[in-house]
Amino acid sequence: MNYDDDNTWQHSATERHLRRLVVPEPADYAAEKRLDVIHESNLNLLWGDPE
Amino acid sequence: MDFVVQSPDELLAAVPHVLGFKPEESIVLVPFRPGLPVTRVDLPRTAADREEVWEALSGPYGRHARPGARLAILCFSEDRCSAELASHHLSNRLETLGINTHIRLWTDGDRWREFNTGQTGLQTRATAERIAAATVLTGAAQPAASRASLAASMVGDREPIAQLLPLARAAAEASTSALERNWALDRLEQFHANGNRLSDVDGARMLVALETISTRDALWEDMSRENRTSHVALWNDLTRRAPSEVRAAPASMLGFASWLHGDGARAWCALDQVPADRPSSMAAIVASALQNGLHPRDWDQHQTQMRQIAAELDESFVPKSPGRQRDIPGTQSGTDRRPLGR
Numbered sequence: 068m069n070y071d072d073d074n075t076w077q078h079s080a081t082e083r084h085l086r087r088l089v090v091p092e093p094a095d096y097a098a099e100k101r102l103d104v105i106h107e108s109n110l111n112l113l114w115g116d117p118e
Numbered sequence: 119m120d121f122v123v124q125s126p127d128e129l130l131a132a133v134p135h136v137l138g139f140k141p142e143e144s145i146v147l148v149p150f151r152p153g154l155p156v157t158r159v160d161l162p163r164t165a166a167d168r169e170e171v172w173e174a175l176s177g178p179y180g181r182h183a184r185p186g187a188r189l190a191i192l193c194f195s196e197d198r199c200s201a202e203l204a205s206h207h208l209s210n211r212l213e214t215l216g217i218n219t220h221i222r223l224w225t226d227g228d229r230w231r232e233f234n235t236g237q238t239g240l241q242t243r244a245t246a247e248r249i250a251a252a253t254v255l256t257g258a259a260q261p262a263a264s265r266a267s268l269a270a271s272m273v274g275d276r277e278p279i280a281q282l283l284p285l286a287r288a289a290a291e292a293s294t295s296a297l298e299r300n301w302a303l304d305r306l307e308q309f310h311a312n313g314n315r316l317s318d319v320d321g322a323r324m325l326v327a328l329e330t331i332s333t334r335d336a337l338w339e340d341m342s343r344e345n346r347t348s349h350v351a352l353w354n355d356l357t358r359r360a361p362s363e364v365r366a367a368p369a370s371m372l373g374f375a376s377w378l379h380g381d382g383a384r385a386w387c388a389l390d391q392v393p394a395d396r397p398s399s400m401a402a403i404v405a406s407a408l409q410n411g412l413h414p415r416d417w418d419q420h421q422t423q424m425r426q427i428a429a430e431l432d433e434s435f436v437p438k439s440p441g442r443q444r445d446i447p448g449t450q451s452g453t454d455r456r457p458l459g460r
């Protein structure tokens with residue numbers, strides 16, 4: 068699904084949220100282009116405690 | 119116990135323990151301080167691919183960057199030329215966000231090279247074993263051999279539950295959705311308490327119960343940052359054991375719990391277990407969170423808001439197969455058991 072368009076309408080807050088919710092099926096994301104994002108990893112394991 | 123890397127060799131050996139798997143033909147961005155996420159992406163080999171990678175990364179890093187942020191770019195590849203080009207490109211782009219790249223390190227598994235300084239060295243098995251031993255003491259799980267093996271770990275023996283599904287469906291038909299929902303919540307609480315794997319009979323009953331959207335929502339709403347580890351364990355096990363006709367829900371739940379756990383790689387692998395012919399809008403929401411690099415703490419803030427929006431969402435916007443109910447949380451009544459026996 069491509070929700071990009073070339074109109075200049077301003078989207079409401081609700082519409083912006085909807086656009087974030089309305090996404091392609093996971094299968095549509097090419098596996099080789101996926102980001103593996105790891106939040107809150109134990110960086111102390113690498114760099115030690117910053118304190 | 120904290121472990122502090124002292125050399126490029128040690129850093130390269132420690133990264134799989136942070137990711138949960140050994141990266142191959144990948145670029146990994148590792149920040150020096152909390153705030154920015156760790157990310158992995160396949161190594162881009164053309165100018166167009168490098169730009170695409172940057173477009174994907176610029177969202178999460180632009181959103182989370184703070185002044186003075188620093189990170190290391192690590193390239194795991196046999197293609198040193200592509201690694202140098204890609205790390206240089208990324209470094210330049212990150213600088214536009216105020217993020218400084220202090221290390222650009224490449225390894226082919228045997229040798230390493232720091233592109234900024236030209237320093238080189240060997241990647242040794244002894245270091246890898248020493249790091250593995252040290253991480254065991256931290257209580258961290260040992261990494262999977264590769265991203266593919268992480269995905270493969272979500273596929274188990276699905277036959278035992280497949281054989282029990284007809285009985286479970288018949289029992290559910292004779293019950294009520296309220297009774298089944300209460301049973302599922304009690305069984306979940308029991309799992310939180312003792313961590314014991316569900317029997318095949320309980321597994322089949324849980325998977326059938328999940329087909330009722332309000333029941334799945336009740337289990338979904340139980341997820342929090344406090345019990346996310348327990349949820350990952352439960353849904354990982356049921357995703358492994360669920361035949362395709364009932365796998366979309368546990369795989370989506372595993373995807374969500376993994377994201378809540380901060381583990382984007384495991385979340386993607388879970389979404390891949392959603393059968394292609396059984397699209398799930400819960401899975402689509404998780405995919406959106408992953409692709410946008412949303413931080414799990416955003417869940418607390420957005421939970422209510424997303425559900426309000428989902429409730430207003432026109433059904434035609436939600437990816438689904440014909441004849442299926444939408445499965446956005448919190449939008450179903452308590453009497454919405456799907457027809458059984460499909």
